[in-house]
Amino acid sequence: MESLRRNFFNGSQCNKRKITWIKWTMTLASKKNGELGISSLYALNRALLFKWVWRFISRDNSLWCRLILSMHGSKLPSSSPFRYSTWLSIIREIHSLKDRGVDLVSHCRIHVGNGLRTNFWKEVWIGDNPLCVLFPRIFALETNKDSSVAVKLSSVTSSLRRPVRGGSESSQLSLLQEYIEGTILSSLEDSGFGILKMRKVSFEFKDV
Structure with a gap:
C-alpha cells in the first residue's frame, strides 16, 4: 500500500515511471519541516500495534486481554509455546522499534x-x-x-x-x-x- 501511494504521488501509471523529484521519506515529513506531511501507513500500523500492547499492560479486563493472559502469562513474552503466535509477532515489532530508539x-x-x-x-x-x-x-x-x-x-x-x-x-x-x-x-x-x-x-x- 505504501508503494502504491508513492507511485500515485510520483504520477507513475502502469509500467510508465516518471522522475521522482522528492524522496518519499521527505514527503512523509511534517509540514513544520517544510515537507508535505503525508501520513505514513508504516507509522500508523506500528501505532495500532502498540495500542494492543498498551491494552495488555493496562489490564482492561476485556475478553481479549484475559485470553492473552491465560495463553502467554502476565509479562510481555520473548518466546511462545505456540508455533505461530500473532501476539509474539506484535511484541517483536515493539522490540524492533526499541532497537531503533523508540522505546514506547x-x-x-x-x-x-x-x-x-x-x-x-x-x-x-x-x-x-x-x-x-x-x-x-x-x-x-x-x-x-x-x-x-x-x-x-x-x-x-x-x-x-x-x-x-x-x-x-x-x-x-x-x-x-x-x-x-x-x-x-x-x-x-x-x-x-x-x-x-x-x-x-x-x-x-x-x-x-
Missing part, C-alpha cells in the same frame, strides 16, 4: 492500587525509571527480584541476602526509603498505565 513501553507507568501485581524493582510505578536502575547496589543484594510492591513496602530490607554496609550501599538504602516514603496502597487492583511525557524522537520510515 518505557513511557508507561503503572497506577498502583494494592501493589500485588506490580514488580517493585523492575516496573515503573513511581518516578520515571525502575527502582533497579535508580538503586543498583540495593537491587544487587535482593534475593527476590520479582517481589511485588505490596511485599517490599512492608520491609525493604527483609529479603536482602546480607545487611547493608556503609558507603554507597547505606546511602542508596536511605535514598530508596525516602523515595518510596508516603506511598499508600489501596484495595483496588494495579491497572491503568499512564503515558509519561515523551521526548521528541527522530524516526525515519523506510519504504515498504
Whole structure:
C-alpha cells in the first residue's frame, strides 16, 4: 500500500515511471519541516500495534486481554509455546522499534492500587525509571527480584541476602526509603498505565 501511494504521488501509471523529484521519506515529513506531511501507513500500523500492547499492560479486563493472559502469562513474552503466535509477532515489532530508539513501553507507568501485581524493582510505578536502575547496589543484594510492591513496602530490607554496609550501599538504602516514603496502597487492583511525557524522537520510515 505504501508503494502504491508513492507511485500515485510520483504520477507513475502502469509500467510508465516518471522522475521522482522528492524522496518519499521527505514527503512523509511534517509540514513544520517544510515537507508535505503525508501520513505514513508504516507509522500508523506500528501505532495500532502498540495500542494492543498498551491494552495488555493496562489490564482492561476485556475478553481479549484475559485470553492473552491465560495463553502467554502476565509479562510481555520473548518466546511462545505456540508455533505461530500473532501476539509474539506484535511484541517483536515493539522490540524492533526499541532497537531503533523508540522505546514506547518505557513511557508507561503503572497506577498502583494494592501493589500485588506490580514488580517493585523492575516496573515503573513511581518516578520515571525502575527502582533497579535508580538503586543498583540495593537491587544487587535482593534475593527476590520479582517481589511485588505490596511485599517490599512492608520491609525493604527483609529479603536482602546480607545487611547493608556503609558507603554507597547505606546511602542508596536511605535514598530508596525516602523515595518510596508516603506511598499508600489501596484495595483496588494495579491497572491503568499512564503515558509519561515523551521526548521528541527522530524516526525515519523506510519504504515498504
